[in-house]
Amino acid sequence: MHDAILAERLRVVRGGKMILDDLSFGIEPGKLTGLIGPSGAGKTTLIRAIVGAQKITAGKLIILGEPAGSKNLRPKVGYVTQEPAVYGDLTTRQNLLYFAAILGKGRVEVNHVIKRVDLQDQSSQLVNSLSGGQRARVSLGVALLSDARILVLDEPTVGLDPLLREHLWALFRDLARNGRTLLISSHVMDEAEKCDDLLLLRDGRILSFSTRHELLHKTQTRSVEAAFLKLVEDKA
C-alpha cells in the first residue's frame, strides 16, 4: 500500500536558514498522526510544505503518489492553518457557504458541518464577535466541508476548553476510522496520547517516528512528554 504522505530526505531552507533538515518518514492512509514538538521545531513549515504552500529545497515529498503542490492534490488535501483563516466580517454561515461554493458543496454540507463543530447558536454571528475557540472551529469547519483524503491541521485545539477538545479529538478519530488520513500538530504533549502514530520534531529534525506504544516502550517511559525529554537527553 502507498503511503499517504511520504518524505524522503526532505529539506527546507528559508532565508538561508535550515528549517527542516533531512526528514524521511511515511504516513499510512487512515492513520491519525500527531506532529509533536516545541514551537520553532518546524511543524508549521512541514505542514505548509505538505499542503503545497511552502517550496521544498531538496529531497522528495510525495502526497497520494504525487509531488506536494501538484494541482491534482488541491481537492484532496484539506488544510487548517494555525491562525483561523476565515473572514471576520462575515457570519459563521456566510464563511462556510463561501468555501462550500469553492469546493462544490451546498447548504446541506454546511448545515452538517455547523452541527459537527457545535456552532448552531453562533451560525449567524459575525466571526469577529466570536471567541478565539469558536473562531478556530469555524476554520476547522471549512476543512471538514471537503472530501479531502488528507486533513492537515496546525494546532487545531489551542485555547479550547477541555470538554470541547475531547469532542474534537473524538471527531478526528472518527474521521480517521472512516479512512481519512490526519496529521495534527501540537505542542501540547498530552494531546499526543490520543494519536496512533507520533512524529516528534525538534530543531527541524525528526527525534522519533513510531507508534505511541513503541515510543513509550523504546524509551521506557510512561508518557509522551517523558519520552520526549528522554530522547532529547540521549541526543545531548
Added chain:
Amino acid sequence: MHPRMTFATAGRVLRQLLHDPRTIGLMFVVPSVLLGLLAWMYSGTSQLFDEIGASLLGIFPFVIMFLITSITTLRERTSGTLERLLTMPTAKLDILLGYALTFGFIAALQSLVVSLLAVHAYGLHVAGPEWFLVLVAVVDALLGTTLGLFVSAFATTEFQAVQFLPALIFPQFLLCGLLVPVAKLPRVLHDIANCLPLTYAVNAMQRVSVETKLSVAAYHDILVVLAFAVAAVLLGAATLRRQTK
C-alpha cells in the same frame, strides 16, 4: 478559471462590504462632497469649473477605489485566507476577478452617482454627451480598482499599502495634464506622461468637456484606460504565489 468560484468570490466580497455600511457611505459621500466643494470654490467662474470639474470627476473615484481595493486585498493576504484559498482548487484569476467584479460594480455605482450629481446638482456643463462622461468616470474607477489589486501584491503591511498612493498615484496626478497640459511638459516628462494611464483618463474627460461631437481620439483614450485595467488584473494574477520560497 471557474465561473462558479469567480461569482462565489464576488458575492463573498460584496457580503463583506455590506457588513461595513460606513465604508460604503464614505465611498459615495466623499467624492460627492469634494466635487461640491470644487463647484463652490469656482462658483464665480463657472467656465473654470467646467474645465477642471470633468477631469477631477475622473480622478476622485479612481483614487478612492485604488485605496479601498489595495487595503482590502492586502487584508485577504495577511489574514491567511488567501493562502487557504490557494491550497484549494481555486484559480488565481477566480479570486482577482471576484474582487474586480464586486469593486467594479461599486465603482460604477459611485461614478454614476457622482457624475449625475456633478451635472444636475453642481451645474457642470460638458459639450459632449453626458453618457460618455459617466462612462469615462466608471472606467477610471475600474482602473483604480485593478491597480489597487495589483499593487497590494507588493505591500506586506497596511502602512506600505497606504504609501503606494503618494508613490504611484501622485506622480500620475501631477503629469496627467490637469496642472500643465501634457504637450507643454518638458520632453522627457511628456514621454513619461504618455505611458501613464491617468493621462488618458484625464484626456478623455477633457475631450468630452469641449468636443460637441466626440472624436475618435476620445474613444481611443478610453480603450487605453481599459487596456491598462485589464493588464493590471493579469499582472496581479501573475504576482500571486501559491508557494513561498
